[in-house]
Amino acid sequence: MDTLDPLRDTKTVLLTTFRRDGTPVATPVSIAFDGERAFFRTWHKAYKVRRLRTNPAVEVAPATLRGEPTGPPIAARTRLLDGDEARLAARALARRHRFLQALLVPLAHRVMRYRTLHYELYAAS
Secondary structure, eight states: OOTTGGGTTOSEEEEEEEOTTOOEEEEEEEOEEETTEEEEEEETTOHHHHHHHHOOEEEEEEEOTTOOBOSOOEEEEEEEEOHHHHHHHHHHHHHHSTTIIIIIHHHHHHHTTOOEEEEEEEEOO
């Protein structure tokens, strides 16, 4: 059993990244799966991007849209995607969240001139 399986039934997870001093910062993000792979996206100027660049170790927990955890956190790691992998992640997110991630978020990123970054989420070893 994949350790990210408890996240399959939720559309939003609470992603906890860590500052350099170890302080946790939790942010709700949309999640989507393609087979065994889990994905989320953000924009290039989000503070979590800097934290992920420094430390790809995260915790994820199933959550409500507002970021209230509904289950226990799972230790995981992230990997920034590009090219075909990023397109695969974008398609998976668009399929799972038809209005929010297929229409609203891409439009907002274009209007704000944000570069969209896609990440893969995988179980920590």
